Amino acid sequence: MKKITIFGAGLSASTMIKYLLDKAGEYDWHIRLGDYNEETAKSKIGNSRFGEGFKFDVNDAAQVDAEITNADIVVSMLPARFHHIIAAKCVEKGKSMLTASYISPEMRELDVEAQDKGIGLYNELGVDPGIDHMSAMRIIDQIRNDGGKVTAFFSYTGGLVAPKYDNNPWNYKFTWNPRNVVLAGQGVSKFIRNGRYKYIPYTQLFSRTMTTTVEGYGEFEIYPNRDSLSYRDTYGLNDIPTIFRGTMRRPGFCKAWNVFVQLGATDDSFVIEDSENMTYRDFINTFLPYEKNTSIEEKLIRLLPHLMDETVMRKLHFLEIFSEKKVGLKKATPAQILQKILEEKWHLDENDLDMIVMQHRFEYTDKEGNEKVKISSLVVEGDSKEQTAMAKTVGLPLAIAVKLVATGKVNIKGVSAPVMPELYKPILDELQTLGIIFKES
Amino acid sequence: MKKITIFGAGLSASTMIKYLLDKAGEYDWHIRLGDYNEETAKSKIGNSRFGEGFKFDVNDAAQVDAEITNADIVVSMLPARFHHIIAAKCVEKGKSMLTASYISPEMRELDVEAQDKGIGLYNELGVDPGIDHMSAMRIIDQIRNDGGKVTAFFSYTGGLVAPKYDNNPWNYKFTWNPRNVVLAGQGVSKFIRNGRYKYIPYTQLFSRTMTTTVEGYGEFEIYPNRDSLSYRDTYGLNDIPTIFRGTMRRPGFCKAWNVFVQLGATDDSFVIEDSENMTYRDFINTFLPYEKNTSIEEKLIRLLPHLMDETVMRKLHFLEIFSEKKVGLKKATPAQILQKILEEKWHLDENDLDMIVMQHRFEYTDKEGNEKVKISSLVVEGDSKEQTAMAKTVGLPLAIAVKLVATGKVNIKGVSAPVMPELYKPILDELQTLGIIFKES
Numbered sequence: 001m002k003k004i005t006i007f008g009a010g011l012s013a014s015t016m017i018k019y020l021l022d023k024a025g026e027y028d029w030h031i032r033l034g035d036y037n038e039e040t041a042k043s044k045i046g047n048s049r050f051g052e053g054f055k056f057d058v059n060d061a062a063q064v065d066a067e068i069t070n071a072d073i074v075v076s077m078l079p080a081r082f083h084h085i086i087a088a089k090c091v092e093k094g095k096s097m098l099t100a101s102y103i104s105p106e107m108r109e110l111d112v113e114a115q116d117k118g119i120g121l122y123n124e125l126g127v128d129p130g131i132d133h134m135s136a137m138r139i140i141d142q143i144r145n146d147g148g149k150v151t152a153f154f155s156y157t158g159g160l161v162a163p164k165y166d167n168n169p170w171n172y173k174f175t176w177n178p179r180n181v182v183l184a185g186q187g188v189s190k191f192i193r194n195g196r197y198k199y200i201p202y203t204q205l206f207s208r209t210m211t212t213t214v215e216g217y218g219e220f221e222i223y224p225n226r227d228s229l230s231y232r233d234t235y236g237l238n239d240i241p242t243i244f245r246g247t248m249r250r251p252g253f254c255k256a257w258n259v260f261v262q263l264g265a266t267d268d269s270f271v272i273e274d275s276e277n278m279t280y281r282d283f284i285n286t287f288l289p290y291e292k293n294t295s296i297e298e299k300l301i302r303l304l305p306h307l308m309d310e311t312v313m314r315k316l317h318f319l320e321i322f323s324e325k326k327v328g329l330k331k332a333t334p335a336q337i338l339q340k341i342l343e344e345k346w347h348l349d350e351n352d353l354d355m356i357v358m359q360h361r362f363e364y365t366d367k368e369g370n371e372k373v374k375i376s377s378l379v380v381e382g383d384s385k386e387q388t389a390m391a392k393t394v395g396l397p398l399a400i401a402v403k404l405v406a407t408g409k410v411n412i413k414g415v416s417a418p419v420m421p422e423l424y425k426p427i428l429d430e431l432q433t434l435g436i437i438f439k440e441s
Numbered sequence: 442m443k444k445i446t447i448f449g450a451g452l453s454a455s456t457m458i459k460y461l462l463d464k465a466g467e468y469d470w471h472i473r474l475g476d477y478n479e480e481t482a483k484s485k486i487g488n489s490r491f492g493e494g495f496k497f498d499v500n501d502a503a504q505v506d507a508e509i510t511n512a513d514i515v516v517s518m519l520p521a522r523f524h525h526i527i528a529a530k531c532v533e534k535g536k537s538m539l540t541a542s543y544i545s546p547e548m549r550e551l552d553v554e555a556q557d558k559g560i561g562l563y564n565e566l567g568v569d570p571g572i573d574h575m576s577a578m579r580i581i582d583q584i585r586n587d588g589g590k591v592t593a594f595f596s597y598t599g600g601l602v603a604p605k606y607d608n609n610p611w612n613y614k615f616t617w618n619p620r621n622v623v624l625a626g627q628g629v630s631k632f633i634r635n636g637r638y639k640y641i642p643y644t645q646l647f648s649r650t651m652t653t654t655v656e657g658y659g660e661f662e663i664y665p666n667r668d669s670l671s672y673r674d675t676y677g678l679n680d681i682p683t684i685f686r687g688t689m690r691r692p693g694f695c696k697a698w699n700v701f702v703q704l705g706a707t708d709d710s711f712v713i714e715d716s717e718n719m720t721y722r723d724f725i726n727t728f729l730p731y732e733k734n735t736s737i738e739e740k741l742i743r744l745l746p747h748l749m750d751e752t753v754m755r756k757l758h759f760l761e762i763f764s765e766k767k768v769g770l771k772k773a774t775p776a777q778i779l780q781k782i783l784e785e786k787w788h789l790d791e792n793d794l795d796m797i798v799m800q801h802r803f804e805y806t807d808k809e810g811n812e813k814v815k816i817s818s819l820v821v822e823g824d825s826k827e828q829t830a831m832a833k834t835v836g837l838p839l840a841i842a843v844k845l846v847a848t849g850k851v852n853i854k855g856v857s858a859p860v861m862p863e864l865y866k867p868i869l870d871e872l873q874t875l876g877i878i879f880k881e882s
Contacts, residue, residue, distance in 0.1 A: 187710065187711075188705060188708055188710065188711055190711070193731035194731055196726065196727070196731060197713065197714045197715075197727050198727060198728075198729075198730075198731065199705055199708075199711070199713070199727050199728055199775070200705065200728075201703075201704070201705030201708060201728075202644075203643075203644040203702075203703060203705070204703065204704075204705065204728075204744075208730060229714075261644075262642075262644060262645065263642070263645075264629060264640055264641065264642030264644070264645065267629055267640075267642060269628065269629065270628075270629055270631070270640075272638065272640070273638045273670075274638075282637075285637065286637070286638050286639060286640050287639075287640055287641075287642075287645075288639075289639075289649060290634040290635055290637060290639065303645075306747065334640070
């Protein structure tokens, strides 16, 4: 019997847990699921006889030691900052470990030691990072194996509300961490286009957008992600003249969002004086010039004339940012206040389901020297409040990877991301049987 | 005999050193001047029999100890980050110390200990901070003593090239640390206007400007300083409905500078790939969209149509930013590259002299309830390459303060800024005799 121990039973773990419990009988697995909230852990296991939930505290070193000693394979679904604590103990005890998160520098440092112990620290096994890497690498390897050369790679992902529940003027709801959405893109965004390095500051990010179409789902708008350059290394595309990664939204989102960026309302670096007692209207006014006898709406239009059209104003009114509603947050930053305002209007309603959209565009020269384009698109919609698109696309590749490791089908030593065929092929093949299917054109 | 020891013999120390040497005979002072560059220290003392220059290394703890043990009064003109090392030793040895810099948190922590020892740590005795505080406090105290109440305080300072040498389309040359000029205003700027807190993000800073006139010197443009709010405390104006501090430039500067801000060319947070081999033209192009067959100039106009007019384009051409000149800096940030480009065109020519401009505007209600306005302006031009406006306005108030402490006329214990009449009155009175004169209207 293989003992699989999972730390963290949050929303994005649901699909993975279900998958592993469903297969536990067939493969003779026992699942231990630990969470700081014992109830959550127990309820995710339910009445399955193949596992049990328990209270887990990552800060309890003795418990971490005991649980990892007792496990055969470890999965960390904890917040990413805790992974390296688990990883270090896994290396010490000689147990392989899997996560859905980016390889952190601390994780990277464990590489040699993990190799020496003959164990694997598998990362980036979710959706983004995860499915994006796997699906891109499959096509990149195909093109190379056919004697071609990739000259441009564009890749976009978006977490959105499913079309059926898309009923607000922003065509957007929070389906993932709202704070990350509010802060997205701060700093500089880097990519390379036809051999020219391009750097877009935050202030330009939401005006320098592109658009694309996904069959059956219509048009999307794309703004650049922070760092596209590092993916050259990940994908072995070091000489590629064009590489660009971006985030997908519905058309019109970025122009309206840019109002908040230009005002400074997404700033998380300082606290607004007396934020608790201000109204939404006051909040917006703190970013506008003082002008006696001019309304806030009018001042906003004068300050940002190139942004403030009818459709943008409609989106802003939907958020009630000009209302006398109280902020009610003590010592809050602009970003925290804005998040609160948005959460009231962008939360998923009781029956709303989410959607993950992903698209890759490859430009390449084939072995005959012809210039070609390949577009690969994925759309996954949520099935239920538990089996959301996010939980499925984060959890299933991770769950399949756990199975591959547990059954000895895969044995990659050291710190890895799923860019090698032995890992991505079986995962993508099985995802296809589970309805996570890329369409190529 | 009083032994006055000065650490740091840089440009801004020249006027102070001259003043102290000139008065040393009269007051029986001996001046020791230490600098990391021994030659600089010796040349500033020249052949005066009242002092000597020596090599000084702030990282040599034994030397710091010996010099402070041997001194009666210490002046630090070192870079601000070193002041607290000197200050801690001065407290230990029971010696008073003076600086022209902002009170740092580390300096503030020494307050109680310095009071216990009965010594003074005098700070902010330069121009900004320094003369700005003193001249503002004099008028604020006057208004209060006359039974009035200050309702608004605006204060602006600029370090510029003197009108006679003002011969480039920016009407600006570097008269002080160029790096600070390139990075100025990053983050958020805070002030209060008619009881309303206002926060201006960097992206709006150079478009939300004001203008003012200084008699005999024409018009100036003002952009907000980072933090005006903390000055309420400094000036004892905690309930004031309006307080605003800003930086002065010649009209038209801010609009053209905003081009660099909007492009992201002032960013100091990342390194540009292959910066060494790029041309100025390439540098600008990294911030512009990729468009085949469109010139960089044309792309810039399309990206920032509201900024790019004829006068702005003339300023940009003056800097040769569209030329094929090589950057030649390894692993440089955008801010470092921009600084290099600017230094080639904004350096002071051999005979150029600088100018300091300062203006305060007070709105107040007098004891009869009448609303009044008082404007106080200062312009100081440089006399020579050594006795610059900056060296005079930084060095003279500090030098006078040294005299006041050395002669026992002033004895303020603990950490202080010059906001009390016993310090600012004699300093402002003597500055007036030295040609540093505020004109009121």
